[in-house]
Amino acid sequence: MQEYQQYIGGQFDAGAAQFDSIDPATGAAWARMPAASVADVDRAVQAAEQAFFASDWANMTASQRGKLLLRLADLVAENAQRLAELETRDTGKIIRETTAQIAYVAEFYRYYAGLADKIEGAHLPIDKPDMEVWLRREPLGVVAAIVPWNSQLFLSAVKIGPALAAGCTVVLKASEEAPAPLLEFARIFDQVGFPPGVLNVITGGPEAGAALTSHSKIAHVAFTGGPETARHIVRNSAENLASTSLELGGKSPFIVFDDADIESAVNAQISGIFAATGQSCVAGSRLVISNKIKDQFLARLKEKAEAVVIGAPNDMATEVGPLCTKAQRDHALALIKASTEAGAKLVTGGTTPDGPGYYFPPTILDCSDSPNAPCLSQEFFGPVLSVISFDTEAEALAIANDTKFGLASGVFTQSLTRAHRMIRGIRAGIVWVNTYRAVSPIAPFGGHGLSGHGREGGLQAALDYTKVKAVWLRTSDDPIPDPFVMR
Ligand code: NAD
Numbered sequence: 001m002q003e004y005q006q007y008i009g010g011q012f013d014a015g016a017a018q019f020d021s022i023d024p025a026t027g028a029a030w031a032r033m034p035a036a037s038v039a040d041v042d043r044a045v046q047a048a049e050q051a052f053f054a055s056d057w058a059n060m061t062a063s064q065r066g067k068l069l070l071r072l073a074d075l076v077a078e079n080a081q082r083l084a085e086l087e088t089r090d091t092g093k094i095i096r097e098t099t100a101q102i103a104y105v106a107e108f109y110r111y112y113a114g115l116a117d118k119i120e121g122a123h124l125p126i127d128k129p130d131m132e133v134w135l136r137r138e139p140l141g142v143v144a145a146i147v148p149w150n151s152q153l154f155l156s157a158v159k160i161g162p163a164l165a166a167g168c169t170v171v172l173k174a175s176e177e178a179p180a181p182l183l184e185f186a187r188i189f190d191q192v193g194f195p196p197g198v199l200n201v202i203t204g205g206p207e208a209g210a211a212l213t214s215h216s217k218i219a220h221v222a223f224t225g226g227p228e229t230a231r232h233i234v235r236n237s238a239e240n241l242a243s244t245s246l247e248l249g250g251k252s253p254f255i256v257f258d259d260a261d262i263e264s265a266v267n268a269q270i271s272g273i274f275a276a277t278g279q280s281c282v283a284g285s286r287l288v289i290s291n292k293i294k295d296q297f298l299a300r301l302k303e304k305a306e307a308v309v310i311g312a313p314n315d316m317a318t319e320v321g322p323l324c325t326k327a328q329r330d331h332a333l334a335l336i337k338a339s340t341e342a343g344a345k346l347v348t349g350g351t352t353p354d355g356p357g358y359y360f361p362p363t364i365l366d367c368s369d370s371p372n373a374p375c376l377s378q379e380f381f382g383p384v385l386s387v388i389s390f391d392t393e394a395e396a397l398a399i400a401n402d403t404k405f406g407l408a409s410g411v412f413t414q415s416l417t418r419a420h421r422m423i424r425g426i427r428a429g430i431v432w433v434n435t436y437r438a439v440s441p442i443a444p445f446g447g448h449g450l451s452g453h454g455r456e457g458g459l460q461a462a463l464d465y466t467k468v469k470a471v472w473l474r475t476s477d478d479p480i481p482d483p484f485v486m487r
Helices: 038-054 062-078 080-091 095-118 152-166 180-190 206-213 227-238 262-278 294-307 326-341 393-400 416-425 458-463
Strands: 006-008 011-013 017-023 028-035 122-124 131-139 142-146 169-174 199-203 220-224 243-247 253-256 286-290 345-348 363-366 384-390 410-412 466-474
Touching: 006 038, 006 180, 011 180, 017 080, 028 080, 028 180, 028 199, 038 142, 038 169, 038 199, 038 206, 062 080, 062 095, 062 152, 062 180, 080 095, 080 152, 080 180, 095 152, 095 458, 131 152, 142 152, 142 206, 152 169, 152 180, 152 220, 152 458, 169 180, 169 206, 180 199, 199 206, 206 227, 220 227, 227 243, 253 262, 253 393, 262 294, 262 384, 262 410, 286 294, 286 393, 294 345, 294 363, 294 384, 326 345, 326 363, 326 384, 384 393, 393 416, 410 416
Parallel strands: 142 169, 142 220, 169 199, 220 243, 253 286, 253 410, 286 384, 363 384
Antiparallel strands: 006 011, 006 199, 017 028, 122 131, 131 466, 345 363
């Protein structure tokens, strides 16, 4: 069994208690992880606060912060393969995806490294002749970053990158389901030369999460996870009125019109729902398809879904691996059962193989005659696609917006005018037209409604880790008159 350590104030330790991490490909424990106690959480926050107010970090220039982030980006790139193998081991995310994704994570740190000294204040043309007024952008303070187990190096980079670029310090809590990649990332971070306490990495479940988000010294909580946990976090952070950014789940529509390039759309839908074994917040999990091409499209989709290579996550040939946890698999099976009972028709998949590991096959449910089936409204977070059909563009838009989520969406059409109408009408934080799942450090990412609020990625994300201070300076040498002279 491998052993991992938490990272607090620039020091590594095994934590007061430990727990096993499970290899999803076998269902067996493979490593011991430190479970942060409430006292550990407090130590981590104190270390971050100390670093924020009373370390070299507090007086560092923005350009110097940028240089440290740049070195971090280089080290992430150098260690990308090792981190990828570790994430694959701990989460079951397939190696071809972790390899590509973690190499790209370095680019997110590089982007925020470049932004550090471009976060500017402003000078105001104030309406008083003897005053100079300007705005300073100052870092928010200590940030609590909480991430789930999927894509965790990516999801933490879009928090740590802008937070450190802005001058904040961070306590990162990794998911208790698979924390190894972030605990290893802490070792890489430690080599960069940041002052101790600038980043602290701990793990643990709801108890550690609650202690962190309700801590009186936390200025902002940046969270990725499910809506139910988000509600706890908002309630806990209300104690100090800390600000929050919430990146939650989705039930994103993937809309295909009859004039679409069908082969392209099928391929995008296959990766849109089955990549990351469906454990992706932006998964295109509702196929909204024109009745004119539905049969043809579904036939091709079924053929491709059934040809997907299911296998060990560490095999480069594997296209769909296991789900991360047994709970995820049980949830997907229960939701399929409830949906078929409500009238959804199983097109392919739906049953899990015997043997070890939490494997789950690509699954398609046709709900065209069962619009109330729960699979159309609830998130699977697994490789399950729900299909619903339409006759008119207005119907397609109404179906797309018939959700409490609002994270991502895809539109496939050759009509430029229709694409523009759909872009305007869709209520989601991202619209992909004739493509799906594209991400970049330069583009903001986030949703509405049950998908949360706030944006990650892009310039605005760095500004969101700052607060504005308005400075008034009187330029007149005349003495200030006695205000009560009239009395
Ligand atoms: P989850 O909400 O159960 O857990 C996420 C994190 O919150 C974990 O680190 C967990 O330990 C912590 N947590 C649990 N209870 C807490 C509490 N009371 N206070 C503070 N922290 C607490 O989510 P999950 O099951 O690990 O991940 C799946 C969910 O994440 C899905 O809903 C998915 O859509 C969403 N997700 C969203 C995005 C996005 O960017 N929008 C990306 C990935 C995943």
